[in-house]
Amino acid sequence: MKRILTLLLCIVLITGTQVTPAYAAPEWPSNVSVEAEGAVLMDARSGAVIYGKNLHSVYYPASITKILTALIVIEHCNLDDIVTFSHDAIYNVEQGSSSAGMDVGDKMTVRDCLYAMLLKSANEVANALAEHTAGSVQNFAVLMNAKAKELGCQESHFNNPSGLNDPQHYTSAYDMALIAQAAFQNETFVTIDSSLYYDLPPTRHNPDGFRVYPGHRMLKKNAPQYYPGVIGGKTGYTMLAGNTLVTCAEKNGMKLITVILNGHQTHYSDTKALLDFGFSNFQSVNIADADGTYSSVSNDMTIAGLPAADLSVLHMQKDCYVTLPKTADISDAQSAISYELPESAPPAAVARITYQYNDRQIGASYLLHKVAGEDSDAAVSVQADDAAAGGQAVRVAEGAGTGAQADLAGVNAGAASGESGADGSTPENGAEYGTDAALSGAVDGESSFNQDPLALAQADPLASSESAEKKTLSGVRKPGIHLNIPPAFWIIVGVAAVAAIIGSGLLTAKYRIEKREEEERSERYERRKQRLQDIGMTTSEFDMMLQQKRSDSALKQTKPHKRPKKHKSFLDNKNFRDHE
Structure with missing residues (x-):
């Protein structure tokens, strides 16, 4: 237009x-x-x-x-x-x-x-x-x-x-x-x-x-x-x-x-x-x-x-x-x-x-x-x-x-x-x-620039x-390409950029929390392992004891009318429960 x-x-x-x-x-x-x-x-x-x-x-x-x-x-x-x-x-x-x-x-x-x-x-x-x-x-x-x-x-x-x-x-x-x-x-x-x-x-x-x-x-x-x-x-x-x-x-x-x-x-x-x-x-x-x-062309007209x-x-x-x-x-x-x-x-x-x-x-x-x-x-x-x-x-x-x-x-x-x-x-x-002979030169001399000078000059x-950029519209030259981008486009781009920043922040926070929890679990495992060693028990023996305890709990649920006698075991150790 x-x-x-x-x-x-x-x-x-x-x-x-x-x-x-x-x-x-x-x-x-x-x-x-x-x-x-x-x-x-x-x-x-x-x-x-x-x-x-x-x-x-x-x-x-x-x-x-x-x-x-x-x-x-x-x-x-x-x-x-x-x-x-x-x-x-x-x-x-x-x-x-x-x-x-x-x-x-x-x-x-x-x-x-x-x-x-x-x-x-x-x-x-x-x-x-x-x-x-x-x-x-x-x-x-x-x-x-x-x-x-x-x-x-x-x-x-x-x-x-x-x-x-x-x-x-x-x-x-x-x-x-x-x-x-x-x-x-x-x-x-x-x-x-x-x-x-x-x-x-x-x-x-x-x-x-x-x-x-x-x-x-x-x-x-x-x-x-x-x-x-x-x-x-x-x-x-x-x-x-x-x-x-x-x-x-x-x-x-x-x-x-x-x-x-x-x-x-x-x-x-x-x-x-x-x-x-x-x-x-x-x-x-x-x-x-x-x-x-x-300069009057700048005035509004129709x-x-x-x-x-x-x-x-x-x-x-x-x-x-x-x-x-x-x-x-x-x-x-x-x-x-x-x-x-x-x-x-x-x-x-x-x-x-x-x-x-x-x-x-x-x-x-x-x-x-x-x-x-x-x-x-x-x-x-x-x-x-x-x-x-x-x-x-x-x-x-x-x-x-x-x-x-x-x-x-x-x-x-x-x-x-x-x-x-x-x-x-x-x-x-x-x-x-001088004469024409005085104008002779090295025809095959090497050019100092990359292109063939004769081809360039001719x-x-x-x-x-x-x-x-050929002339269009009866001689009017193309002034260049201009993109008419609506404001809504920039609003959408801005919202997307903000959302990307917030999403990135949330992912970073989640990663840090999960990493911290993993470190805490690792620390608890190491403390448990150390305490088991102190009392002369291996990790595998402790796992078998836990499995036995779970089996006893399951049996208790299937036979509620028989109350088993309470026996004292390593799991009843007060010091062990406090450290957990």
């Missing part, structure tokens, strides 16, 4: 409040520009794109690839696992590229390797982590593409864990923002990536160990590029990719992500301009606190003559956000409700509510069944789904990119100008680009254990 009422509620909301238009909404601020070829500014909480330039055009990512590598390793490996560096891991990199100085046979924990890869941008460490996780670099690339697809990426393909240039290794600003959004929701990733230094253990070339520092200058207070509020990020550079930079910063109740692709020594200034623009002009608004449009007081169990998902200009209110946004739920929806969801601002998707939330979904208020699933589902709306607003081959041709042409590092020094990844990444 509850599911039927929920379905009817959704139908009423769809027909009555499916679209709530916003009139005279303030314009979306746009007073910012960047010099990089591709860029994006995203609200990390809502997934809304605040600004985009060539949002869906593809570029070489260089070392910002390692964000995705780290996320996959964290999800598949134990941080205390030991990674052994193979010959392929050490030498399948270009000479002069970023390195942690590892040698064949060196060992480090996964945790140490992640610090070396994210802070030092060590390419041989990225290879070693890939081999440890999936058995080979090729197998790990399969996992990378599966994870990217799961996060909603549509313009990316990854061929190695380090970001070395390869015609089949590319991404877009929007896809990289989705990857960064997922990474900065992972506490382990944030802890490692936000570190200002880390001491690596001793290795063959560094017997005393050595300290690594982050390459992202906006984290360093003594650097001119320092930006208060930056949580972390990743730098990248090759001659073909140009400067690439991913940054996450939090300030004024907002958490923003920026991505810069094919920058021309302006990646830091472009990032600063985007962050200043976002923090100054926009706000993140909690949907459950700000939007009362759907649908088709049926009482619907049970609708009070519905509530808006917590910790879901929309992104709005500071001059706007949530009432200026357009909202739409749908009961056709995506696979990533929380198990207790009965409807999905999306928000747009002048045809720009700015966030989403779910209407949850409170009893079944009290613990389902996780904004992660909404944000990941919004990022994927919102791509089409963003493409309409920003303009879709051209084909991958055309964009890569443009990148290659632009790279001919030979841009150098931002500060004139050796770029972070040096000769990071399976539908969006499939989950919820597949058994």
